[in-house]
Amino acid sequence: MPEQVTLTVNGKPVVVPSGATVAAAMATAGAYCRDSVSGERRTILCAMGICFECRVEIEGKPHQRACQILCSPGMRVNTQPRIETGAESSR
């Protein structure tokens, strides 16, 4: 068995194998990654850094691609709420 890492997703502890990506932790927690600009729930689509659908908040920092970042012990990850952008409000 590989070693394990515990982190929190939306405030709840999640255990994943060490070396796991944050995307794997989100899926393990049954959490989705972000609310889209029209408020739909979205999660991992490509799992290889291309699609930006798995953007989450890590340690309060938004727009982090969950699939390209490895979990570390105690890391705090949250579903990224819908973000009002200039582009959005100018439509």
Place this chain on the structure above:
Amino acid sequence: MLVVGGGPAGLAAAATAAEHGVHVGVIDDNPNLGGQIWRAETGAINPEAQSWIARLHAARVEILCGTRVFDQPAPKLFHAETQDGLVELGYQKLVLATGARERFLPFPGWTIPNVMGAGALQALVKSGFAIEGKRVVVAGTGPLLLAVAAYLRKHGAEIAMICEQASLFSLAKFGFSLLWHGNKLAQAWSLRKELSGVPFAASSWPVSAEGKNILNAVVISRGQKFEKIECDFLACGFHLVPNTELAALLGCLLREGFVEVDNNQQTSVPEIFCAGEPTGIGGVELSVIEGQIAGHAAAKRDELATDLMRTRRKLLKFAAVLERTFELRAELRELALEETIICRCEDVTYGQLKLETSWRAAKLQTRCGMGPCQGRVCGPQTEFLFGWSPDSVRPPIFPARVESLGASVSEPDGA
């Protein structure tokens, strides 16, 4: 020499050039080397990637993972970003080994959580997600579907169905052509054994995905009928599209969507080479061969590449067969409804887009393709649905922080 992309083509190019004494650096966006096909499982090392990575270490190749190029602000100088901020990378020679991504096609419900790429679900499981006990429908097109289904099954998933949009006739011709590629035939045979008992349907594709906030069923079209299958995941990819954004930014000539290269894998821009999927979707063996040719050529030892070029010719024939076999059927253009989202970054619907006349008009009027993915997902879709093609690639080719974009440009040192 700088190599962008640490998959099979990039690793082969880097090792080959470095062993000729060239000072080589490899960068990759992913946290580990290996690319997609040689993605390691957590806690394990992919054995095929490992022998190349060992050669990189032995030849003192510098490796930067978690790094993505977003601009070339001056000739032979890249600006790239890591988790920690801006990195400047100078080069004299360049190998583009940027790989390919899955093609996604829109159908009602394709944005519901747990509808993802076929390769994507495999990557997610390799990255630490336990798929055991989950019910999965694998759909789309291409040889990847069978490999993914076999992998997921081995890890405890129940494969409810494999839906391949290509016809049985195309697939039979494809199977016949494998006779000329002995090891590919062996791979296909072993997949067939691993998938015994799994329902497989040709001329079959998803028409909708259902579920409120999470997927619970998929409706597939199969032999003029619709069939609803309950499942936890839909792993759905329609073969691959090349990652050519960086090549286009650098002014390399593209033809029919692929980077044009000469016999030495050199692009239309001198000292910029390209290897692997961006030059044509041909699979891992061809990528390794092209990478080695690029590595020899960049080190000005192309006389050593004669045998490799012969193998390349044979594998290129296979690539052509792949393209014919998994050509997308016209019915797939009819799946999206008015309200189906095409651009997932900006939530632009099919109904909005069908009123537009070009990719550029769609961008200006609807913001389609203007979000963080920069059209990497919706671009290939609108190309298939409406025949649009992007007219230019402009920096930043990946989203970057404001402080990285505003960074001043230092003199290239050619290191």
